[in-house]
Amino acid sequence: MPCDAHCHEGDPLHICVMVHGMGGTCADWQTWLEVLKHKHPDWILWPLQKISRGCRFLGSDLRELSSIAAEEIIEAVKMNEATGSHVMLHCIGHSMGGLIIRGALLRVLEECEKLQLGHYISLSSPHLGIRSSWLHPLHSWRNLCWLSQPISNQLVHLAIQDTLGLQTPFLVELSQPESEHMTALGRFDHRTCVSLAFGDPLIPPASGLIDPYLLMDSHGSLHESFWQLIFDDTWPTCKTIGQQGKAATGLLKLPAFFFALMQLLARGLWRLLAAFLGLFCIALPSSARRSQSSAHLSPDSSPSDSPKARSRSKLSWELSQDLKCKYPAEVYDGLLSVPWRRVVANAHHRPIPRNLHVFLIGKRSEQFAKEHQMSRACIEHLADLLLA
Numbered sequence: 001m002p003c004d005a006h007c008h009e010g011d012p013l014h015i016c017v018m019v020h021g022m023g024g025t026c027a028d029w030q031t032w033l034e035v036l037k038h039k040h041p042d043w044i045l046w047p048l049q050k051i052s053r054g055c056r057f058l059g060s061d062l063r064e065l066s067s068i069a070a071e072e073i074i075e076a077v078k079m080n081e082a083t084g085s086h087v088m089l090h091c092i093g094h095s096m097g098g099l100i101i102r103g104a105l106l107r108v109l110e111e112c113e114k115l116q117l118g119h120y121i122s123l124s125s126p127h128l129g130i131r132s133s134w135l136h137p138l139h140s141w142r143n144l145c146w147l148s149q150p151i152s153n154q155l156v157h158l159a160i161q162d163t164l165g166l167q168t169p170f171l172v173e174l175s176q177p178e179s180e181h182m183t184a185l186g187r188f189d190h191r192t193c194v195s196l197a198f199g200d201p202l203i204p205p206a207s208g209l210i211d212p213y214l215l216m217d218s219h220g221s222l223h224e225s226f227w228q229l230i231f232d233d234t235w236p237t238c239k240t241i242g243q244q245g246k247a248a249t250g251l252l253k254l255p256a257f258f259f260a261l262m263q264l265l266a267r268g269l270w271r272l273l274a275a276f277l278g279l280f281c282i283a284l285p286s287s288a289r290r291s292q293s294s295a296h297l298s299p300d301s302s303p304s305d306s307p308k309a310r311s312r313s314k315l316s317w318e319l320s321q322d323l324k325c326k327y328p329a330e331v332y333d334g335l336l337s338v339p340w341r342r343v344v345a346n347a348h349h350r351p352i353p354r355n356l357h358v359f360l361i362g363k364r365s366e367q368f369a370k371e372h373q374m375s376r377a378c379i380e381h382l383a384d385l386l387l388a
Contacts, residue, residue: 012087012088012116013080014040014043014044014090014118015043015044015046015087015089016043016045017048017076017101018091019092019093020052020094020095020097021055021093021096021097021125022055022056022095023056024055024095025052028094028363029047030362030364031361032092032379032383039383040386044076044080049072051065054068055097058151058155060152061153061154061157061170062103062153063103063170065100066100066104066107067104069103073104073108077089077112081112087112087116088118089108089116090119090121091121092123094122094123094125094358094361095123097125098122098123098193099158099171101122102185103170103181105181106184109184117187117188118188118189118190118386118387119190119385120185120188120192121192122208123195124196124200124202124203124357125193126203126204126208128207128212128327128332129159129325129328130142130202130203130204131145131159131326132325132326133319136322136324142159145159146161149161157171160172171331172314172331175330175332176334182338186337186338191339192340192341192342193343194209194342194360194382195207195209195345196208196344196345196346196347196359197346198218199347199348199359201356203357204320204322204325205322205324205344206322206324206327209344210335210336210340210342211342212320212325213321216344222351224350225348225374226346226374227347227374227377228345229343229346229378230344231341315328316328316329317329341385343385345378347375347378349368349370353367353368353371354371360379362378
């Protein structure tokens with residue numbers, strides 16, 4: 001809807017675009033809409049609608065969804081620029097929606113040159129992807145996302161497993177330092193990533209908070225229900241939350257240390273196997289080795305010049321301290337090229353929550369009454385960040 005009579009002449013017109021995640025609809029933002037209408041009655045609130053069909057599970061991939069989102073955001077901006085208003089755009093994305101915004105941003109800025117960017121907030125968005133260490137059985141199932149590739153590239157993009165084609169993996173493309181995408185993201189006055197410390201079955205905390213060093217104290221099912229927010233404005237000068245007293249205690253560090261030793265052992269065994277296979281290849285006739293190494297290469301190219309070889313060699317995979325996130329160092333380093341605010345949300349519902357993945361959007365239909373009450377209180381605080 002265009003600017004209403006509440007806008008003061010000379011003041012920017014604030015438009016807040018909200019983008020839902022996988023399997024969601026614009027109705028997911030009902031709690032945020034209620035809160036923002038009360039706090040900012042002059043703002044235009046615009047939950048995207050045209051991406052809902054493509055956001056179905058195993059629906060459109062992130063490139064296509066970003067293009068659809070860009071079209072609707074441009075429509076919202078130009079509709080209000082036509083009234084002569086100077087527009088300031090805020091963007092809030094939940095889960096996959098936070099990545100869709102980043103993918104759409106470049107085209108939006110190309111077509112809306114006078115647009116001013118206010119605040120970008122991601123809520124449980126997998127900026128570092130959704131893969132995990134195989135040594136963490138509750139999360140490692142996400143490593144099998146590549147199995148869905150014959151049907152859809154949606155999960156493949158989220159898991160950064162789109163490395164076999166000629167294109168750069170989507171999340172790597174979005175995060176390359178000094179790229180047009182990161183330059184566009186850097187035009188926001190503020191960038192804030194918010195995610196849960198525990199309990200989200202889909203998004204690793206390290207990915208949602210762009211912090212592979214995060215470890216926090218756990219809580220048991222007998223503990224009283226609670227929620228709390230931890231703000232960290234020191235990013236990226238302080239990478240280790242433990243320096244500020246927020247790290248896990250010894251009871252949580254011990255399993256992480258144990259899993260790390262297992263990871264080192266597994267890597268050692270893999271290297272031994274690779275060395276054995278290398279010796280086997282040396283034993284092959286030279287003609288056989290030449291035919292294998294020259295497959296799919298032009299006469300004047302080397303194996304390292306193959307597009308597939310380049311796409312694989314670009315990524316240096318690392319593990320978060322809690323082993324719940326396996327991410328390319330290139331993506332992490334690229335995201336560090338702009339400053340971020342981090343907000344850690346710690347929520348617990350006794351004995352178990354219904355769905356903590358929707359805690360930060362307060363989706364009432366997937367929450368218990370107490371769970372939704374805590375969720376709404378959390379959103380009340382997060383809404384204050386938009387002009388902070």
